[in-house]
Amino acid sequence: MSMRNVGIVYRKELTEALRDRRTVISTILVPLLLFPVLSVGFGSLAVTLVGKAKEEVPKVMLRGGEDSPAVIEGLKKLDKIEIVPETPGWKDQIINKEIRAAVEIPSGFQADVAQQKSDTVKIFNYQGEMKSEFASDKIETYMKEYRDKVVKERLAAKNLAETVLKPFEVNRENVAPPEKVSGAAFGGIIGYMVILLCMTGAMYPSMDLTAGEKERGTMETILSSPISRMHLVLGKFFLILTAALGTAALSVLSMGVSFSVLSHYTGKTEGGRAAAAEFVLKLGPKTVISVFLMALPIAVLFSATLMTIALFAKTYKEAQSYLTPMTFVVIIPAVAAMLPGVELTPKLSLIPILGTSLLCKELVAGTYHWNLIAIIFASNCVYAAVALFLAIKMFQRESVLFRS
Amino acid sequence: MIEARALSKRFQDKKRGEIRAVDNVSFTCQPGKIYGLLGANGAGKTTTLRMLATILEPTDGTAIVCGHDVVEQPEKVRANVGFLSTATALYRRLTAQEFVEYFGRLNGLDEATLKKRVDDIFNRLDMNGFRDRRCDKLSTGMMQKTSIARTLVHDPPVMIFDEPTNGLDIMTARTITAFIRECRNSGKTVIFSTHIMSEVEKLCDTIGIIQSGKLLVEGSLDQLRDKYAEHELEEIFVKVVTPHFVAEEAN
Numbered sequence: 001m002s003m004r005n006v007g008i009v010y011r012k013e014l015t016e017a018l019r020d021r022r023t024v025i026s027t028i029l030v031p032l033l034l035f036p037v038l039s040v041g042f043g044s045l046a047v048t049l050v051g052k053a054k055e056e057v058p059k060v061m062l063r064g065g066e067d068s069p070a071v072i073e074g075l076k077k078l079d080k081i082e083i084v085p086e087t088p089g090w091k092d093q094i095i096n097k098e099i100r101a102a103v104e105i106p107s108g109f110q111a112d113v114a115q116q117k118s119d120t121v122k123i124f125n126y127q128g129e130m131k132s133e134f135a136s137d138k139i140e141t142y143m144k145e146y147r148d149k150v151v152k153e154r155l156a157a158k159n160l161a162e163t164v165l166k167p168f169e170v171n172r173e174n175v176a177p178p179e180k181v182s183g184a185a186f187g188g189i190i191g192y193m194v195i196l197l198c199m200t201g202a203m204y205p206s207m208d209l210t211a212g213e214k215e216r217g218t219m220e221t222i223l224s225s226p227i228s229r230m231h232l233v234l235g236k237f238f239l240i241l242t243a244a245l246g247t248a249a250l251s252v253l254s255m256g257v258s259f260s261v262l263s264h265y266t267g268k269t270e271g272g273r274a275a276a277a278e279f280v281l282k283l284g285p286k287t288v289i290s291v292f293l294m295a296l297p298i299a300v301l302f303s304a305t306l307m308t309i310a311l312f313a314k315t316y317k318e319a320q321s322y323l324t325p326m327t328f329v330v331i332i333p334a335v336a337a338m339l340p341g342v343e344l345t346p347k348l349s350l351i352p353i354l355g356t357s358l359l360c361k362e363l364v365a366g367t368y369h370w371n372l373i374a375i376i377f378a379s380n381c382v383y384a385a386v387a388l389f390l391a392i393k394m395f396q397r398e399s400v401l402f403r404s
Numbered sequence: 405m406i407e408a409r410a411l412s413k414r415f416q417d418k419k420r421g422e423i424r425a426v427d428n429v430s431f432t433c434q435p436g437k438i439y440g441l442l443g444a445n446g447a448g449k450t451t452t453l454r455m456l457a458t459i460l461e462p463t464d465g466t467a468i469v470c471g472h473d474v475v476e477q478p479e480k481v482r483a484n485v486g487f488l489s490t491a492t493a494l495y496r497r498l499t500a501q502e503f504v505e506y507f508g509r510l511n512g513l514d515e516a517t518l519k520k521r522v523d524d525i526f527n528r529l530d531m532n533g534f535r536d537r538r539c540d541k542l543s544t545g546m547m548q549k550t551s552i553a554r555t556l557v558h559d560p561p562v563m564i565f566d567e568p569t570n571g572l573d574i575m576t577a578r579t580i581t582a583f584i585r586e587c588r589n590s591g592k593t594v595i596f597s598t599h600i601m602s603e604v605e606k607l608c609d610t611i612g613i614i615q616s617g618k619l620l621v622e623g624s625l626d627q628l629r630d631k632y633a634e635h636e637l638e639e640i641f642v643k644v645v646t647p648h649f650v651a652e653e654a655n
Contacts, residue, residue, distance in 0.1 A: 008509045012498070019497040019538075217493030221554070223459045224487035225510040226479045398460055 009235025201247025
């Protein structure tokens with residue numbers, strides 16, 4: 001096989017691709033800008049909003065409680081809560097966000113507590129509204145602390161130890177290192193993004209180099225040159241593969257930079273620091289290389305498959321209508337891998353996209369199941385080889401090249 | 405030299421069944437001569453020429469181009485052929501020079517030979533004014549010159565022209581016909597298809613009339629005039645083609 005000819009076609013396709021605005025946008029700009037916009041943009045906005053919401057002093061309306069001065073006094077002393085007196089239309093005020101919550105102390109509450117009668121304190125809020133939830137949480141925490149204090153006093157009065165009511169504690173302790181915790185939480189997303197961007201990166205060039213070439217009338221020009229069709233298809237294939245891997249590489253790079261910028265930026269406020277701790281994900285070079293090695297056969301599979309399908313089309317638009325449904329074929333198994341409880345097993349590892357996606361999740365978490373890695377890599381190589389073989393065969397069929 | 409030996413091409417059509425686009429066509433084109441393949445639209449001209457250029461593979465029969473079999477050695481055939489048609493477009497995002505160089509490299513030229521050949525062709529065709537301009541910014545005439553340069557870059561002994569002036573304005577068409585003459589004068593074997601009678605009259609040494617995929621008659625213009633007792637090629641063409649056309653319509 002003459003690699004010289006494959007190289008000539010590849011270099012020419014690369015020159016053309018880099019001069020094409022649509023290719024540059026889909027393979028370079030989108031992956032570079034997608035994560036900064038999504039994470040630094042929306043992420044920092046979300047973190048800032050959560051931080052600000054936590055720092056805001058919400059207004060909470062007090063209903064009743066005139067005969068329970070100690071409770072009222074305690075509520076008024078609460079940090080970062082403004083207790084306001086009852087006014088008509090309080091429910092509408094909560095809905096309209098004029099006040100964040102209301103607390104109803106039943107009549108004779110303090111006396112009832114003293115006489116060991118049971119009462120109910122009601123907290124009214126706007127469910128799902130962040131600031132209203134924060135205000136309600138503060139009131140609820142205070143009331144629970146007050147209840148615990150009453151219980152303690154009653155036990156003390158009867159000379160009983162606190163352990164009567166709480167004979168033992170139940171504690172949960174994380175033994176996984178931070179990168180494994182964040183990997184388990186976000187690893188699925190990394191695999192999903194790499195796989196999806198491999199696909200989107202390959203999509204535009206695969207259409208442009210096949211159906212686009214037919215539409216522009218250059219297919220006959222190139223077929224009249226002495227290059228063999230196998231060399232031609234390989235030159236085109238390598239360009240599509242470059243676009244697929246380039247898009248995925250740029251997206252991971254962009255993702256890494258975005259996460260570090262996000263953690264740096266959000267560290268400026270106290271609320272932001274707390275929220276940012278949940279978002280931070282560290283990707284080491286070993287993880288990045290592993291994810292890319294596993295993405296390689298998938299990228300070959302996508303490049304060859306998309307090129308074969310697009311080759312059937314007579315025009316670029318027709319190719320678009322064939323390839324758009326392919327996105328769902330890729331998204332469904334990739335999303336399935338993100339579902340909680342879906343674990344990597346030998347059987348699942350044979351399913352092309354699902355296996356890789358699940359493996360990426362494990363790799364990001366720092367777990368290396370070498371036998372499953374071997375199964376996934378080998379099976380994906382087989383699928384990729386079959387797809388590439390089909391692409392070469394299709395390029396030799398006149399009924400496909402000159403379909404009318 | 406081109407020697408077509410019982411060339412045939414059949415296509416399968418879902419509605420019409422089997423279509424015989426080219427049916428048992430044989431002819432010979434000599435070096436230093438222009439062979440004109442004359443036929444109406446859909447007569448089988450393009451399919452015949454595409455088989456000679458090995459873009460399509462014959463269903464039956466074969467052709468020998470410069471001693472190479474189109475079925476057995478398609479890549480060697482293509483290395484000896486320059487193929488030009490209105491369907492052979494340019495790569496829009498390459499410059500005229502890059503486009504010609506690309507095809508030179510695909511034809512196996514080394515960089516030193518390629519540079520010399522490209523400079524030579526660009527000077528000869530007066531293309532230096534737009535050699536660094538992208539093909540999508542070229543006028544129709546410039547595009548045709550670039551296409552010509554592409555067919556010449558490897559200096560092939562055989563030139564195949566498929567309706568090369570179709571849809572072109574008169575000045576651009578004249579550039580093409582002048583180029584075809586030049587190819588003959590330099591000793592190349594030239595085959596050229598058209599449905600424009602005046603071009604055939606002006607250019608061709610041998611004329612083959614094709615209809616429904618069959619080569620109906622072949623000879624020089626004078627031979628055809630004698631045989632059909634008509635002076636105008638158009639009248640000769642109508643006389644040759646009409647019986648087959650009527651039969652085809654009846655079917």
